[in-house]
Amino acid sequence: MNAPLQAPETGDISNSQAERPALTLLIAAPRGFCAGVDRAIEIVERAIQKYGAPVYVRHEIVHNRYVVDSLKEQGAVFVEELDEVPEGAPVVFSAHGVPKSVPAEAERREMIYVDATCPLVSKVHRQAERQIEKGRHIIFIGHAGHPEVIGTMGQVEEGEITLVETVADVEQLEFEPGIELSYLTQTTLSVDDTAEVIAALHERFPEIHGPKAEDICYATSNRQAAVKRIAPASDLVLVIGAPNSSNSLRLVEVAERLGTDARLIQRAEEIDPSWLDGVGTLGLTAGASAPEKLVREVVERISEWREVHEETIVAAEEKMVFKLPRELAD
Structure with missing residues (x-):
């Protein structure tokens, strides 16, 4: 367990520690982006660089609104089916994988397509x-x-x-x-x-x-193991993730199974200060599709109400990296 880190005070110096009760914040590690998500996002960004905007993406590339909106700003257009993709436009398949009929249809239409399916999902295929x-x-x-x-x-x-x-x-x-x-x-x-x-x-x-x-996958297992480390010592666990993110929902369930109250949030703005009433120790993690930026956003938000002392609880080390598709690897 790493040594506690005291978050910087916010607001006027008159805002004393007495006015902001102390809160121990247990941050799970690993958390957030996994290698498959990193790869999928980079595939969309490189496709935009190579082919120019717009690049179409079949289904959300990963289940996170912040990520999707960020890619939209760069020139990605998200659709549900290939018939929504104009002739001649490049398309990326999401990290979740697609039925065989989808690339078959893309080839029939002679479309430019890049498959961002997570290699661990491809292994199951x-x-x-x-x-x-x-x-x-x-x-x-x-x-x-x-x-x-x-x-x-x-x-x-x-x-x-x-x-x-x-x-x-x-x-x-x-x-x-x-x-x-x-x-x-x-x-x-x-x-x-x-x-x-x-x-x-x-x-x-x-x-x-x-x-x-x-x-x-290793990332799902590791994130659940990390929640098992922080939940028993926490009065409440916050999980950053989307409501349609399977791995994020499982993190909530893992905490609840251990008898700890847990809530799924997408952004810091969703946190109700009343949730922290009576909470001395708060657990925090993020699903595999949630960027670290959202974790820090939550910490900053909580620091507005409480004197936060951070501890990172490490359950596993992750060094996995997946290669990019050959057509984008240069």
Whole structure:
């Protein structure tokens, strides 16, 4: 644990420590951007530099409004489907991955496209293809409607993959006798919840095949581990992230599972000062799509009301870097 850092006082010097009660702020590490998000954002920025604005992006490149708005200012235009992209305009596919039909349609239209799918999501896509090649039916653990789930399920033919979200879903599964099964998972799930679902799968289908290494990505696991470090010592945990960000929502759930009140916020302006009533220790983290700038913004906001003493709680060190697509690597 790093030594506490005292935040600078704000406002007039007459604003004494007595007027701003002391608050211990436990900041989780790692937090915020992961290697896949860094890569996706850089892909959009380099595409704008190479092709000129506008560059179209199919779906939000990552689930964070601040990031999306920043890229819009640089010349990115966000759309949901390829039919919204004008002829001849370049398009980037989001970090969450897309069904095979999307690049196939882009090639049919002879579009310029760059795939920003996170390499760890692409790994799951390849695993899905290999399981089908081996004649196995895939049970996919994920959240219905999430772009990553749509993209992964779209790697195989309809009927070759079944989605489950919970242990209860596993209990409802029925397959023809003799069918060989395998399972894969979304990369941004709760580590603990997913372990329970996998255990239920093994109990119901003892011969089921799983991946050699878990599909939940290192960044998701590390951020959840960091929350597990700060939540037990905190009266409240704030998670910076978007309401449609799976990994951010899981961080809230991890804190709550440990008995700590937790709230998801997108920006510092959403914080109600009353939340800090009776709070002596506050935990703070950020989902993998939230930039560090938003973390500092929250710290500055809280410092307006409390005398903040920061401590960084480190659960893991991250040094992962993903290569850019060849067409943008120069």
